[in-house]
Amino acid sequence: MTREAVRAGLFTASGLIGGACGRCGRRHFPHAVPCPWCGSDDVTTVTLSSQGSLWGWTVVTAAPPGYDGPVPYGFGVVELADDGLHVVTRLAGDAADYTPGRAVRFTVVPLGGDVDTWAFEPA
Amino acid sequence: MTGIRISGVGMHPFGRHGDRSATDMGVHAVRAALTEAGIERGGFQAAFCGTAYGGVASGHRVLGALGLTGGPIVDIEAGCASGAAALALAAGAIAAGQYDTVLVFGVEKMPKGVIRSSFFAPWQEAAGFTPAPAYFALRAQQLMRHSGATKHDLAAVVVKNRRHGAANPDAMFQAAVTADEVLASRVVCDPLHLWMLCSPNEGAAAVVLQAGDGAVQLRAAVLRSHQPGYVLNEGTPMCGLIGAEPPTPSRTAADAAYAQAGVGPGDLHVVECQDTDAARELLAYEELRLCPDGASPGLVRDGATALGGRLPVNPSGGLLSKGEPLGASALGQVVELVHQLRGDAGARQVEGARVALAHTVGRGANASAVILTR
Numbered sequence: 001m002t003r004e005a006v007r008a009g010l011f012t013a014s015g016l017i018g019g020a021c022g023r024c025g026r027r028h029f030p031h032a033v034p035c036p037w038c039g040s041d042d043v044t045t046v047t048l049s050s051q052g053s054l055w056g057w058t059v060v061t062a063a064p065p066g067y068d069g070p071v072p073y074g075f076g077v078v079e080l081a082d083d084g085l086h087v088v089t090r091l092a093g094d095a096a097d098y099t100p101g102r103a104v105r106f107t108v109v110p111l112g113g114d115v116d117t118w119a120f121e122p123a
Numbered sequence: 124m125t126g127i128r129i130s131g132v133g134m135h136p137f138g139r140h141g142d143r144s145a146t147d148m149g150v151h152a153v154r155a156a157l158t159e160a161g162i163e164r165g166g167f168q169a170a171f172c173g174t175a176y177g178g179v180a181s182g183h184r185v186l187g188a189l190g191l192t193g194g195p196i197v198d199i200e201a202g203c204a205s206g207a208a209a210l211a212l213a214a215g216a217i218a219a220g221q222y223d224t225v226l227v228f229g230v231e232k233m234p235k236g237v238i239r240s241s242f243f244a245p246w247q248e249a250a251g252f253t254p255a256p257a258y259f260a261l262r263a264q265q266l267m268r269h270s271g272a273t274k275h276d277l278a279a280v281v282v283k284n285r286r287h288g289a290a291n292p293d294a295m296f297q298a299a300v301t302a303d304e305v306l307a308s309r310v311v312c313d314p315l316h317l318w319m320l321c322s323p324n325e326g327a328a329a330v331v332l333q334a335g336d337g338a339v340q341l342r343a344a345v346l347r348s349h350q351p352g353y354v355l356n357e358g359t360p361m362c363g364l365i366g367a368e369p370p371t372p373s374r375t376a377a378d379a380a381y382a383q384a385g386v387g388p389g390d391l392h393v394v395e396c397q398d399t400d401a402a403r404e405l406l407a408y409e410e411l412r413l414c415p416d417g418a419s420p421g422l423v424r425d426g427a428t429a430l431g432g433r434l435p436v437n438p439s440g441g442l443l444s445k446g447e448p449l450g451a452s453a454l455g456q457v458v459e460l461v462h463q464l465r466g467d468a469g470a471r472q473v474e475g476a477r478v479a480l481a482h483t484v485g486r487g488a489n490a491s492a493v494i495l496t497r
Contacts (some may be wrong), residue, residue: 007246018362029362037364039349056355058260058312065239066248075257075312077354079365092252103375111364117250 001011003110006117015050015106018083019043027083036044048085050106052078052120057098069111078104078120092121127217128332128337129495131160132458137326138295140232148327149185149230152451156329157226167331168222170196171213173205173229174450177307177488181230181450195441200260203397203485204346205229206453207493208326212342213332219355228329228468229455231448235323239474242486243361252361256320256400260312262355263402267314270405272420274314277301277401279423281319286431288440290470293455295446297326324446328454329460339464342384342494348377349488357405357488372396372490373410373482380480381412381491388412391434392476393463397483398441407482408436411492430471438463438471453491456481465497 011017012029021035022042028035033043035119057076063069074091076098082120091098103123111117133155135148149172170191182196201208206229213225243253266272279442282302288294300318308318326460332341349356349372354363356371365431370378381387388411396411398404405419413434422428428436439445439459442452460479462468477497484490 006250007244010246026364031178056261056264056315058264060251060254060257060259061309061311062254064248064254066243066245066253067251068249069251073251075251075254075261077261077363081276084365086365088354088359088361089253094457111250115249 002012002114003116006115011108011118012047012105013108014047015049016087018046018048020046027085029085029087033103049080049082051081052104054078054098054100054102054104055086056064059095074098090119092119097122125218125334126336127214127341128333128335129339129341129461130333130337131156131158131162132461133159133226133329134293134455134458135327136293137448137451137455138326140325145181145230145232145327146176146184146188148325150188152327152329153185153189155225156331160331162224162331164191165225167226168195169213169216170226170228171209172196172198173209173454174198174231175200175202175205176233176326177230177450183326185228185230201346201489202487203399203447203449203484204453204489204491205450207344207481207483207491208346208489208495210330210454210457211346211491214341214344216298217332217334219299222383222432224333226329227454228327228333229451230327231450232325233323233448239443240486254312255313256315258355258359259320259400260315262406263314263400265355266402266406270417270419272402272405274306276420276423277303277314277319278305280401280404281305282397283429284437284441284443287471289440291440291444294440294444295322311475315400315402321399321442322446323326324448326448326451326455328451328458330454330457338497339461340368340496342386343380344491344493345376345380345383347372347379347488347492355491357484357486371410372486372488373407375442376377376416376490376492377411377482381493386478386494390478391480393438393460393473393479394436395436395439395441395459395481395486396436398437398443399447399485401443404436404441411480411482430473435473438468438473453481453483457493458466460495
């Protein structure tokens with residue numbers, strides 16, 4: 001069965017697909033033109049770092065409207081220092097292992113049916 | 124510049140009202156406000172209606188039911204600040220001399236549970252990026268980290284506001300609760316328990332603004348949106364820049380309102396603020412400069428912000444007691460503060476209140492700060 005991403009252009013098997021702005025020099029996610037920080041159209045596509053650290057987290061215990069995936073699920077913010085970014089993300093693995101600053105890595109997780117999304121999990 | 128007075132207010136209780144439509148509730152609130160102001164057909168030149176979920180021509184439906192159409196009627200959507208945005212536009216039009224009298228009202232009838240919003244892209248819904256309580260929880264954790272706030276402090280905010288709400292006949296919840304009960308309610312998104320979150324609900328509120336001086340003056344009504352950069356700003360971005368913490372829209376709105384009104388946070392006698400969740404109220408203390416950054420837990424620990432304290436916050440019971448009908452919410456705060464300034468707030472009266480501030484923040488992000496004086 002062919003797996004499908006929850007939306008094309010968000011990630012590959014190796015990491016999140018972001019944008020790098022040629023004018024302000026900053027990165028962003030998801031990839032967007034114009035640059036959400038400065039409005040420039042000079043944006044190139046980059047794969048963001050697959051390694052980061054955990055900055056904040058919680059657990060979503062009830063499905064939000066429009067969501068049919070598994071519940072509960074980890075939810076938080078990871079710091080991708082090499083990219084200068086904080087990224088909002090699902091978190092995989094055991095919530096008991098989440099600690100501030102803990103090393104995390106990019107992974108692809110099933111959302112239900114043949115649809116995948118991404119998450120970060122303890123490295 | 125001419126002054127702006129509030130000559131009438133009206134409110135339909137916030138809660139769950141069965142088959143009662145947003146229009147019905149709006150009619151109730153508008154009629155009460157116009158009656159207080161002594162205004163009939165032809166007595167106001169424009170109407171602004173705050174609503175987020177009401178649909179096309181919500182304001183027209185309310186005024187149509189009352190036979191009060193003919194002038195301009197404009198619906199205003201600014202998330203949780205919708206009612207305040209309507210107020211700000213009305214005040215600006217009066218200050219500019221365009222109108223003498225403007226009717227401002229807000230209506231909402233929302234489904235139960237976590238609010239579904241057209242704000243998000245379909246893939247964000249499908250991938251689980253829309254749970255508002257999760258974003259609230261992440262903000263609450265940052266607050267706890269920088270201020271030392273504990274879960275008990277969050278529970279204390281709920282206990283305070285629910286105690287206040289017990290004296291408010293327009294509130295959805297009119298029963299006091301204990302900290303143990305709050306902490307025994309289920310965890311929605313750690314550290315937030317169910318009773319630390321407000322309920323989206325139904326209701327309406329209305330305010331009549333007029334040029335000139337009266338018992339209650341509107342001194343500032345300011346709206347601000349978020350500046351880009353911070354990952355947890357209320358615009359709910361997918362990413363932020365490491366190290367970027369621009370001033371929040373609540374702070375920039377409050378600072379602008381203080382400057383416009385010529386008052387400072389030390390001059391306030393009573394505040395209504397956005398307590399969508401218990402941590403949000405503590406954040407507001409800091410953003411509105413009611414205390415230094417990081418000192419917000421102290422205000423609830425020493426009772427400063429309870430009725431009888433030195434600066435009561437949310438004497439109405441706040442959103443934690445009233446619930447949050449988006450379009451009406453900010454005007455509900457204004458209705459409460461007008462009663463406080465008139466001295467007719469009954470059992471929840473803040474004695475001698477002369478300077479009052481109302482604050483909202485939510486989707487967009489938009490934040491508002493409104494300053495009223497007696």
